[in-house]
Amino acid sequence: MxxxxxxxxxxxxxxxxxxxxxxxxxxxxxxxxxxxxxxxxxxxxxxxxxxxxxxxxxxxxxxxxxxxxxxxxxxxxxxxxxxxxGERGDVDNNVVKEWIDKVPSLCAGYESCNIFNMDETGLFYRDTTRQTYHIKGDECAGGKRSKERVTLALCASLTGEKLPPLFIGKSKKPRCFNSIKPESLPVIYKNNKKAWMNSALFEEWLRALDKKMKQQKRKIILFLDNAPCHPKLSLQNVKLQFSPQIRHVxxxxxxxxxxxx
Known part of the structure; x- marks a missing residue:
């Protein structure tokens, strides 16, 4: 009162x-x-x-x-x-505007099929939806959610050409691969203890991509975020273009x- x-x-x-x-x-x-x-x-x-x-x-x-x-x-x-x-609050509008104005000049000389973008995402493959049916009036409490995850690196061109995803797991040879050779999968399978992207794996993937573009006699521009695991390399057929850095919150x-x- x-x-x-x-x-x-x-x-x-x-x-x-x-x-x-x-x-x-x-x-x-x-x-x-x-x-x-x-x-x-x-x-x-x-x-x-x-x-x-x-x-x-x-x-x-x-x-x-x-x-x-x-x-x-x-x-x-x-x-x-x-x-x-999300990350919207961490992006300066002026930086966004300058970047938008700058992109056409960066892509000058490259055909649409040779302009690529690549990014990683975590896949919590054992997690479930947060929504469920429950009896009205009863408490709708959830249990412990699974934290098991893998990392997927996806890359595609402006025209929709998709490169084989880079799949990063924890096990060098998972049990489900018992009768399967990783080379036969529609993804590039790699592993480390945390199933995260690191500089070594990313550099290996980049050099393989550069070799592939050289065989196809193509020169491409690849847009990436400015993550610590993305090393700045000088390649023959792949030009790396890093976007303004965004912190995660x-x-x-x-x-x-x-x-x-």
């Missing part, structure tokens, strides 16, 4: 109770806003750690950054926990009402 009456018309300027930690709160709030602009993932323990560091710098030995303080700080500044999906605390995707 106190909160309701305090938010009635005419009482919009609610006085905040002083706690003696105003300087710590202000510094932590300023740091949080800066972290949001830099797309840094922020969680509760990180906020508490930064607040303790500010308190130490201010000589405030009584401040403990307790869970109670954290809850009050989040509520006071209208901060909630949310999921950040997962989840963070965000200011309620703001758009942080």
């Amino acid at each position: 106190e909160d309701f009456e305090s938010n009635m018309p005419g009482n919009s300027k609610r006085k905040r109770r002083k706690t003696g930690n105003e300087e710590v709160n202000e510094l932590t709030w300023a740091w949080f806003k800066e972290a949001m602009t830099r797309r840094v993932n922020v969680n509760g323990p990180l906020i508490q750690q930064r607040a303790l560091e500010f308190a130490k710098d201010l000589g405030n030995e009584t401040f403990k950054a307790s869970n109670g303080w954290l809850i009050s700080f989040l509520k006071r500044n209208n901060i909630v926990l949310g999921t950040m999906s 997962k989840c963070s605390l965000w200011i309620k009402g703001s758009y942080r995707h």
Whole structure:
């Protein structure tokens, strides 16, 4: 009732109770806003750690950054926990515009069939959909989701020509390959302990592609993202063109009402 009456018309300027930690709160709030602009993932323990560091710098030995303080700080500044999906928030619109204007000049001299794009994706092959039928009124709780994954590298041209996918698994010879030779598959099968793309596998794939284009007497341009596992090589028949780098984000605390995707 106190909160309701305090938010009635005419009482919009609610006085905040002083706690003696105003300087710590202000510094932590300023740091949080800066972290949001830099797309840094922020969680509760990180906020508490930064607040303790500010308190130490201010000589405030009584401040403990307790869970109670954290809850009050989040509520006071209208901060909630949310999921950040995609990468749109990490792309500068000016960079996008410059890149769009630049692409035609980069592709000059290449026919559409010789303009390729390649990217990797993770395939959680044992995962299931998050939606299911359930009895109305009953709790719709899910079980532990499978984290088993493989990596697929897909490459295609502007005209739709598809190169054999690069399939990266964990086992050198999976049990299902008992009577199958990997060379006979419609994919290029490779493996490592984490089933991730790395520089060695990518360089091997690139040199094989360069050899293939040389045999076909073709010179192509290949667009890639600027990932650490993509080495910058000088090839004879394949020109590598890296797009502006984009960082990957997962989840963070965000200011309620703001758009942080």
